[in-house]
Amino acid sequence: MPRQMREQQIIDVGVRVFAKRGYHAASVDEIAELAGISKPMVYLYLESKEGLFLACLRREAGRLVGAFQEAARGAGAAPELRLHAGLSAFFAFVAEHRDSWIVLHRQASELSEAIAAAVADARRAVMAEVAGLIRDGISDSGRGSQLGAEDADFVAHALVGAADSLTDWMERNPGQSPEGITLRLMNMVWVGMRDVLDGEVWVP
Template identity: 45%
Template sequence: MGAVKTKRMPRAVREQQMLDAAVQIFGQRGYIAASMDDIAELAGVSKPLVYLYLNSKDDLFTACIRREAQALFAAVRAGVRRELPADRQLWDGLLAFFTHTARHPDGWSVLHLQARTHGEVFAAEVTVVRAGIVAFVTQLIAEAARDALARSADRAPAGGASVDPPLPERDVAGLAEALVGAAESLADWANATPSVTARQAAATLMNFAWTGLGELMAGRRWSPPSA
């Protein structure tokens, strides 16, 4: 009886399998300690095949960074429904961010810890996608500010006191940077604290960003929608 031929796996599928293994190894062991032997073994392929598909350890790490960055950005964008009020858009974006980073802790480690500390080339890859997220958040904040300004104008009595001027672009940009930076730090903390869920992390930052520290100290909080 002749040997049974197994169906050859498509290159794209095999490559994703290698990237899955690489993200796990890089995320858990770090870039320096990760070895191509361990990645190949976890992926269930030979080391020469990893080199054939992805050229080198540096190229493999870069491919991991790009894939995880694109997945994170896509998750945040998909989570935001632009037809909803500004606070719901911000909440949905934060929840999508923390849900993704909680579900993919190795990918988050690759992006936020490993890529930033192992050379300018890797750090530059993260900088590009982070700039995209900051730009997206900047747009959300700018739209929220315009909505708030419009509501203030509607409430103002005819011929009465003037409405506050729009939030300056510099302030909008600064708020977006602060919010993204806070989300990154909070994701690290939440992933290292098993008792903290993605929803709890999102609610913490939502209250800090939307309600404000002063209001929180007075016992007033923003209530997340029901799950």
Template identity: 45%
Template structure:
């Protein structure tokens, strides 16, 4: 069997184990057995448990970013359509790879340098979302101050909400598959939450607290 195929099997087994048990509790014996290889072969290919976990995180980061970028690649469409495409691609990917989502979530607490790589992924996605929201504000005729002052905050809120919604949707699916929302339904929930607020901002209709 080609090395790349066998290594993919190892990573698939490791992602499932790390997602289910966490880094510390995941067993290299169980990973090797699930991959259909010997434990020495896992160490030969991936050197250590830490290196195996790092390889899993990097693979899932690459796959997630590629899915989002692919979703927003269509040109000649409005910024909101691009954002919709990107969110739909994001939720389709996270629904198809729930173990990968769980591994990335666990990786945030693993310390350097793993947490730094996950943070860099979020920055890349945040930059893309910020650009789309800024373009939407510009298309709506907003002044530059709004884009600079508020769009960045909206982008952070949207990305954080997307991560939380992905975990929620996967939990729903795990509990009852036929009741889980589709990727488009989840994306529509977030678009309604975000886009309605952005539209009000572009029209100058900001929420303010009542005087006390």
């Protein structure tokens, strides 16, 4: 079997196993066995466990970014349409390529069940707290409530994820005060939510 093919085949298995077990728990032994080859082949083609993981990472990241770009590019000139198309492609990719997304997103499976459960609990507690505030905000606004519990949960996920990710931005922008960041995020999300409740709608 030609080198190119073998390599792809190993990466295929790698993605599957890394997704299932996480980086550390995955063993080269298992990957080699599932790929139907011997361990030295893995090392010959991918250098090391890390090399193999990087190859998996890069291929899947490329595919994900590619899907986003292609969709965005094909959606005309308007930037909001391009963004919309890109996001749409992203969610579709995640829905269709579970293992790829898990490897890129890594998490959960990397840690033991007990730990993963504790992490999930903590995150769930935060979500609940935030979702509660959102719900209160909605009913307080008196704007009627097209938004139910599910929606509040949706907004909470988006908000928590945004905050989570902004901690990276914060790190890269040392001048910014936590307070400033908070205000910006509130403006973006809260104003958007309020206006949506007011009937303002965006459609592609």
